[in-house]
Amino acid sequence: xxxxxSLSTLPDLPLVGRAETIARLHRLFGSTSDQPPFFLVTxxxxxxxxxxxxxxxxxxxxxxxxxxxxxxxxxxxxxPYALLSDALLPLLQDxxxxxxxxxxxxxxxxxxxxxxxxxxAQAPPIAGEDPDEIRSRLYWGFYEFLVALGNxxxxxxxxxxxxxADPSSLSLLHFVARQLGEAPVRILASYNDDxxxxxxxxxxxxxxxxxxRGLERHPIPPLTSEQTLGLVESLFGVSGQPLRAFGQRLYxxxxxxxxxxxxxxVSLVDSGQLHQRDGLWLGWESRELRLxxxxxxxxxxxxxxxxxxxxxxxxxxxxxxxPASARLLTAVxxxxxxxxxxxxxxxxxxxxxxxxxTARGTxxxxxxxxxxxxxxxxxxxxxxxxxxxxxxxxxxxSSSDSPDDHxxxxxYHFSRSGLRSEDTRPARYLALSGRAALARHANREAAAYLSxxxxxxAHDRDGKEHRRVRHDLARARSRLGDFDGARELWMELGAEAxxxxxxxxxxxxxxxxxxxxxxxGQPREAVRHYEAALDAVDDDDPLRARLDLAAxxxxxxxxDAEGSRERLxxxxxxxxxxxxxxxxxxxxxxxxxxxxxxxxxxxARRHGWQAVELSRSAxxxxxxxxxxxxxxxxxxxxxxxxxxxRLMTEARAIADDLQSPVLGLWIAELxxxxxxxxxxxxxxxxxxxxxxRLADLLQQRxxxxxxxxxxxxxxxxxxxxxxxxxxxxxAWASAVGAEATRVDLHAAVPAHIGRAALHLARGxxxxx
Numbered sequence: 001x002x003x004x005x006s007l008s009t010l011p012d013l014p015l016v017g018r019a020e021t022i023a024r025l026h027r028l029f030g031s032t033s034d035q036p037p038f039f040l041v042t043x044x045x046x047x048x049x050x051x052x053x054x055x056x057x058x059x060x061x062x063x064x065x066x067x068x069x070x071x072x073x074x075x076x077x078x079x080p081y082a083l084l085s086d087a088l089l090p091l092l093q094d095x096x097x098x099x100x101x102x103x104x105x106x107x108x109x110x111x112x113x114x115x116x117x118x119x120x121a122q123a124p125p126i127a128g129e130d131p132d133e134i135r136s137r138l139y140w141g142f143y144e145f146l147v148a149l150g151n152x153x154x155x156x157x158x159x160x161x162x163x164x165a166d167p168s169s170l171s172l173l174h175f176v177a178r179q180l181g182e183a184p185v186r187i188l189a190s191y192n193d194d195x196x197x198x199x200x201x202x203x204x205x206x207x208x209x210x211x212x213r214g215l216e217r218h219p220i221p222p223l224t225s226e227q228t229l230g231l232v233e234s235l236f237g238v239s240g241q242p243l244r245a246f247g248q249r250l251y252x253x254x255x256x257x258x259x260x261x262x263x264x265x266v267s268l269v270d271s272g273q274l275h276q277r278d279g280l281w282l283g284w285e286s287r288e289l290r291l292x293x294x295x296x297x298x299x300x301x302x303x304x305x306x307x308x309x310x311x312x313x314x315x316x317x318x319x320x321x322x323p324a325s326a327r328l329l330t331a332v333x334x335x336x337x338x339x340x341x342x343x344x345x346x347x348x349x350x351x352x353x354x355x356x357x358t359a360r361g362t363x364x365x366x367x368x369x370x371x372x373x374x375x376x377x378x379x380x381x382x383x384x385x386x387x388x389x390x391x392x393x394x395x396x397x398s399s400s401d402s403p404d405d406h407x408x409x410x411x412y413h414f415s416r417s418g419l420r421s422e423d424t425r426p427a428r429y430l431a432l433s434g435r436a437a438l439a440r441h442a443n444r445e446a447a448a449y450l451s452x453x454x455x456x457x458a459h460d461r462d463g464k465e466h467r468r469v470r471h472d473l474a475r476a477r478s479r480l481g482d483f484d485g486a487r488e489l490w491m492e493l494g495a496e497a498x499x500x501x502x503x504x505x506x507x508x509x510x511x512x513x514x515x516x517x518x519x520x521g522q523p524r525e526a527v528r529h530y531e532a533a534l535d536a537v538d539d540d541d542p543l544r545a546r547l548d549l550a551a552x553x554x555x556x557x558x559x560d561a562e563g564s565r566e567r568l569x570x571x572x573x574x575x576x577x578x579x580x581x582x583x584x585x586x587x588x589x590x591x592x593x594x595x596x597x598x599x600x601x602x603x604a605r606r607h608g609w610q611a612v613e614l615s616r617s618a619x620x621x622x623x624x625x626x627x628x629x630x631x632x633x634x635x636x637x638x639x640x641x642x643x644x645x646r647l648m649t650e651a652r653a654i655a656d657d658l659q660s661p662v663l664g665l666w667i668a669e670l671x672x673x674x675x676x677x678x679x680x681x682x683x684x685x686x687x688x689x690x691x692x693r694l695a696d697l698l699q700q701r702x703x704x705x706x707x708x709x710x711x712x713x714x715x716x717x718x719x720x721x722x723x724x725x726x727x728x729x730x731a732w733a734s735a736v737g738a739e740a741t742r743v744d745l746h747a748a749v750p751a752h753i754g755r756a757a758l759h760l761a762r763g764x765x766x767x768x
């Protein structure tokens with residue numbers, strides 16, 4: 001008997017009912033003055049989002065665009081930058097080191113910091129101690145790299161299934177989309193309506209970009225009844241009343257979902273209910289057609305008669321959760337190489353899987369996420385645990401790759417493997433993944449990994465590793481703004497250190513509690529913690545100098561000049577005693593600021609220039625920048641605008657060399673003040689407005705507030721009270737009012753100055 005032809009012997013489903021959608025999506029090839037650079041395709045699972053996106057991507061290639069195509073997988077939801085890695089690694093790995101350095105302006109190491117598969121980054125990857133500044137620098141460098149790629153040939157970044165994307169990819173994508181403007185880069189992405197709300201980062205990205213008109217949403221509706229009929233007519237080359245009646249039944253059953261339609265047609269062909277005779281398709285008239293109730297039922301029906309090896313490979317692929325190599329599937333499924341190849345060919349013939357070119361070579365993937373989901377649900381919980389463990393062990397023993405290349409995947413699989421608590425692998429890999437995420441400033445993923453590591457390692461609560469994980473989790477929480485959560489962990493660690501009489505542990509916890517209190521706008525509390533840390537460390541402990549330095553800076557914020565001078569001078573002496581020029585430079589810089597604030601300009605200059613020279617000797621450009629910034633601010637206060645300009649030029653050169661947009665913003669603040677002092681009000685306003693936009697993009701709330709106030713002062717000078725009021729009100733809300741999440745003196749004081757200036761201009765002297 002001749003086997004029934006399957007749908008795999010027919011052409012792909014014709015593209016029916018999507019002409020209007022495709023035409024709208026083609027608008028992304030136009031100018032961004034007419035539409036935003038980010039097009040988002042949405043719809044229910046199986047409605048045809050991928051097909052529409054691929055049509056547009058093919059058109060981009062035809063026009064000579066570079067297309068970088070990535071997809072998010074459920075496995076990768078917690079893996080930092082996984083979505084962007086999937087899209088860009090094949091493109092990046094085609095670039096030699098010289099070309100990569102040109103496109104990144106010498107910042108290839110920072111790109112490797114985001115995408116470790118490119119190779120090891122230099123250690124340390126970038127100078128500087130402020131995680132927020134480092135993260136902004138990484139983001140800015142990535143944006144400039146994309147623009148450089150786009151300048152070679154327009155770049156289309158295609159990103160499918162954002163509902164499964166990791167928070168770091170979405171955060172970086174949000175940053176890029178807000179900045180693109182007229183750059184030759186476009187983003188075409190999709191998500192499944194059914195899962196969108198479960199991804200808070202995606203919801204936030206969409207709302208934010210829609211609010212600023214940086215995104216255009218393109219919902220794809222199901223096919224209509226007539227379009228469903230047209231699809232069947234085109235696919236099978238038949239028409240007539242029987243087919244029309246069949247088309248109406250098919251539409252009523254599927255409600256126009258393209259993937260459901262396809263699965264039903266495949267099922268009917270495979271079962272012989274639809275069949276060919278003399279080249280003509282028959283079976284349309286039958287009223288006994290057995291139709292599956294849902295698209296998942298249709299997929300399950302197609303899985304029932306798979307061979308044993310094909311079924312095993314499909315289960316393994318579903319549990320892997322992402323494209324997988326034949327080698328991995330062979331190692332996990334229990335079948336030999338030949339059987340794996342034969343099983344893969346059977347799944348390919350059935351149209352259930354496809355081959356994909358990935359950064360690691362050719363891999364096998366399910367043709368549609370619904371197939372993966374259906375197969376995964378069919379696997380028993382016990383079987384899933386067994387497969388997760390087998391996958392983890394196969395990745396561990398991979399001969400061609402270091403386990404470090406698979407840390408995230410090892411954490412994912414072992415944490416789902418049902419291993420007993422005495423097996424340390426789940427906790428170990430989760431902790432390693434958390435620390436790697438922290439190093440890449442993927443703070444949400446880091447917190448999730450480290451929290452899970454604590455759960456899996458709960459039996460070892462008194463152990464050193466458990467304490468280290470809690471310490472790292474506190475760092476992640478503090479970066480995320482969860483100051484209460486971070487404080488709770490560091491207080492707990494400090495109490496345990498006291499029980500052990502562990503001076504180093506006490507000092508470590510108190511030091512971080514001090515930094516946390518400082519960032520929360522509680523300088524007196526910060527000083528108390530720094531003093532407690534100093535009491536806990538030995539006299540010869542190098543940590544004493546850093547604690548004195550930190551306490552000296554914080555004491556300036558509470559107006560304790562003598563206390564600040566005492567701590568900074570002590571830190572300076574320790575730096576001189578140990579020959580630590582970097583510490584000496586930072587101490588001199590702190591003393592320069594102190595002498596500036598108390599009105600001793602000559603002493604401030606002396607300390608400032610010593611900080612400049614020592615930072616140069618120590619190879620510490622960050623401190624060199626801040627020393628020059630402090631000196632420039634001092635010269636501005638004393639009226640020497642020429643000296644201020646020279647120092648700003650030197651500081652700007654350092655910021656440019658470090659390629660730090662945040663440091664550039666601190667110079668922009670002085671730019672506004674200098675232009676105003678020189679009477680260049682137009683220049684001051686242009687620079688101020690530009691810097692305010694960039695500070696907002698970089699999420700630099702303190703800088704944005706300061707820039708808003710100083711720019712408002714210029715508007716007041718010109719008599720533009722409306723814009724001045726708008727800027728000051730926004731600064732007040734951010735630094736003092738309802739939007740303020742903490743007391744930040746460096747933002748709150750300028751906000752009060754702005755309010756006072758407005759009252760003064762109106763003659764309301766009491767309020768001023």
